[in-house]
Amino acid sequence: MNPLDDYRIKDTKPRLGERWPHGSGSGSRSWIGGEKISTTYDLVEQTFYLYVRVVKARDLPSNPDPYVEVKLGNFKGKTQRFDQKTSPEWNQVFAFSKHKIHSSTLDVSVRDKEALGRDDYLGRIQFDLNEIPTRLPPDSPLAPQWYRLEDRHRLLRGELMLAVWIGSQADEAFPEAWHSDAAAVRGDGVFSVRSKVYVSPKLWYLRVHVIEAQDVAGEDRSQPPPAVFVKGVVGNQVGRTKVFPNRTANPVWGEDLLFVVAEPFEDVLVVTVESKAAPTRDEVVGRMSVSMNELERRMDHRPVHSRWFNLDRFGMGDYMEGKGPKFSARIHLRVCLEGGFHVLDESTLYISDQRPTTRQLWKQPIGILEVGILGANGLLPMKVRDGRGTTDAYCVAKYGHKWVRTRTIVESFSPKWNEQYTWEVYDPCTVVTLGVLDNCHLEGGNGRDSRIGKVRIRLSTLETDKIYTHSYPLLVLQPSGLKKMGELHLAFRFTCISLTQIIYLYSRPLLPKMHYIQPFTISQLDKLRNEAMNIVASRLCRAEPPLRKEVVEYMLDVDSHMWSMRRSKANFFRIASFFTGLVATSRWITQVCQWKNPITTVLVHVLLCILVCYPELILPTAFLYLFFIAVWNFRLRASHPPHMDTKMSWAEGVHPDELDEEFDTFPTSRPPDVVRMRYDRVRSVAGRIQTVAGDMATQGERFLALLSWRDPRATTIFLLFCLCAAVVLFVTPFKIVTLLVGLFLLRHPRFRSKMPSAPSSFFRRLPARADSML
Template sequence: MGAIERRTDDKQVISRWFNLDNQFGNSAESKVMMTRFGSRIHLLVSLDGGYHVLDEATMYSSDVKPTAKQLWKPQIGVLEMGILGATGLMPMKIKEGKGGSVDAYCVAKYGQKWVRTRTVVDTLSPKWNEQYTWEVFDPCTVITVGVFDNCRLDKSMINNAGARDYRIGKVRIRLSTLESDRVYTHSYPLLMLHPTGVKKMGELHLAVRFSCASIGNMLHMYTMPMLPKMHYVHPLSVNQLESLRYQALNVVSSRLNRAEPPLGREVVEYMLDHDSHMWSMRRSKANFFRLMNVISGLVAIGHVIESIRNWHKPVYSTLFVAFFLILVTMPELIIPTVLCFLSFVGILGYRSRPRNPPHMDTRLSQAESVYPDELDEEFDSFPTSRSADIVRMRYDRLRSVAGRIQTVVGDMASQGERFQALLIWRDPRATFLFVTFCLFAAVGFYVVPLKVVLALWGLYVLRPPRFRSKLPCCAMSFFRRLPTKADNML
């Protein structure tokens, strides 16, 4: 390893010849054979420190620094966390003569630094009162705190090598949601999804403070690339990133398993969200509704514009037409008006800002309305261990969902191919009409001022419904008649 070249940038790596040693043992004869020339291998190999190797899910990343320490930028602040305690924990095991019990401990992970609290034995309301600090290099990162039940203390499981610590729940806090130098003392619900549904396992009490050395440096970080330079100069493929993440998880798991006290692989996998890429009907529905929530704002704006365009409220429609004509006659006001509107909306939303860091949301996760079979599918092993009939039913359901997705993707591809068909002469008559229109439109835009064209177009679009036809316009009819490559698909 010492002979391998180390690089931190995209410089060219020089290939080298390496001798192949012939080792047959420790005898004198074998040592003589090792001194003889056997063979060589030509390798182009390097240790690249310019990349950041993810060991956790991308959306919950706690570290984006490159591997090589000499490339690290100065820290921008310090994160302090006090793990105070937990209340109302659900009993995880039964002890003789004591009923339900929990031997709870906490694990916190930020960057490359993992910390673990002591185990508080046999209580449903443990108190840890331990404080930890981390250096912060990027504010747009996440710290993860998990609570587990220590099963390695059970005397009946001491000699059981397969003892696994139970998951109680975890909390994620994004540092960018914290105000600088403010202490947040808050109770976070510990929610777990079980084969029977979502359960609240208790509450975790944390005290968090993010101290920033310089506000200017932190604000400057928002304009910098998220990942190191090498990720953009010579980007890694998705398969390489997934393979590296799996190898990094194995390295971290083996390292923490040798710590004192050790952390089991099940703890590391839960903290790093190793199963975030697995199929889940619940997650699919949750992501769909997240997308719809984002699009709903644009849809609402479209409904308002359509209402104005249909003159449902003549006063507002008249004011909108007058405002449109003012912007057309003075186009230098368009961008300032849009920016002032966005600033006004942001200022109005300041009073309704969240006062505490957000926690797990069962409604957002679609955990409250999930069906039992979907939960059973999510907790099934990979490959599946269910019967053939259940697998067949789930496969048919997955085919129906994938079919709808396939239809939407195909429709989007058809719209893009119609734009391409305007100029590639696949439909000669349609391309001829479009080219002819472009020539006449070029002359028209040259002769007629742009302000007049925009004013006429706006008045035509915003005309009252009594002057409109219910049929699609000529441009839309023309576009829908353009050919797509769907005709050539089997």
């Protein structure tokens, strides 16, 4: 067996559940195109659990410190303990996996705080598992009821309110339940093992257009006005204009300062006018601040009214106390929050959301993405506990604004999650990302969750309404080389209600209109993207359980722009593979000219004579040829979505020195200091060259994707276009076609739009092999 086969996708045939509805807590209803669509919970293996909801107790003996212990076979769960409370309320749910149950009796006991010299047993309730009812959504939750505490055959004082039932992972109690898979977890670690859904914060671009200032003067009025610049500060973000070269009291800049802010707004905008007091020291001439909630919000390209703001002069102590005296200087700004843009919180290669910030500009969703995270197998030990290697794995999926996190399966190399999630899809040319990580916070530690592997799936490569069940290798590039960490089992389906809507989207611009009306520079995009990722990471860290910074950075490919000799090689050979087709064509022409195959050469002579005699057949013949190539390639189309291509990524057999360079810190930690400075400079320049090379390769691969059926809908559109073009060009005189094309290309700028044309938008939506880059 070829060892490289271990890095490929494998078809699986899991026993998926029947089409049984899941609970409202998982988002079982979605609006698509004005219709209410019911999703199902049929992409995972149906697993049953014994649920025990412990609500509260009453009339317990005086001065107890009660807690409830739920025991089933070898599994035991405990509630929170209350101090000296006769009527405690817990409202906690326990879930025991039914296939691991080796007992016929459920034992629920109320216990007192363990104390030396007295019994801590307050009473118990026993249930026969054969008598426990089964409940599946959309049935209403089972009503809890009071049970008298007993000791064997004797009733005791006190009652306990319980609800016991058998349900599936579709139950609304499933995400919040204590699971027997994590029975060994104690304390605060319990909160970090639960499955959760997170939502990215709503991000805005803050644009500060600095126009001019008036009456700017230094401390000494007898001296000429200083050469000043404007600095804007929002939280940890800092932007500054150029120094106005003329020493005047009324400087003019006309520059934009751009920031990223998130709702709810927590920072204020602080604008200062500063002068160069020394090469390494700046002196504040004036300062003003404004709250984000006071700023105008712009959804389109309409103009924003400018305002004059008075500048306050503060010493550092006065500024902190807010006692600075006002003076006559003021600054002219045009400040607004821009919601017509899509705030890029991820790499544009793997973008999962193309909607603008402002919800009013959103269109109706065109489909539903359903992902069943079945489980993983063959995971490697990620840490050592009690002298043996172990892994506490969980999976994170990200698409659009919605992040999901499965529960953590403790101490298992083959975890079974069987959790299903849904996302609304607004554009099929987007990517869903799934990552598997090791939970390092079960014992209250401060370590970083370790990366196990990641999977990316481009929705446009999926056929509509088809269920894909595959096992994806989890690959991680380490300083020691490429390593397979295990396999992730997934089932997913992309559903749409209108093929016409999807085809229409292929002719629309990739990003919102404002990106083309007021485009950003490359350096601005890099800065804003980095700030957006930092904000998303900091906000998701505040959730409970937190989605930690290292997880967010891993899912968003925060280090993808860093210099890597391996990536540069991969991008170069991507370009080379594109030109391979041209080289092959050149060789074929050479063989025809050299009569290597006489029959082929004769046929080419006949075709040449026909086209020379009838030039109007040239274009129809070319389009017809492309049509037949696409039809021929239909049988070679991929049977599953593309995955990480280790060979194309140059991850196999990479030189150790190149890996050492790729995993080196930035700035470099390698001596000496002079070499470090030059090395960092070369890496920075080379990173940009790497990006350009990748963009060139992407354009070439998009051209090849027209006929490769990698995106079945796009190839079908192009195939039909070629056929129609061949027919139209056949019946239309060639001279007329040439004239119309020439007039169109030479049209007046008044008749040109700043928006991309439909062919250009269609081409930018085609998939490239960048999705398969490791």
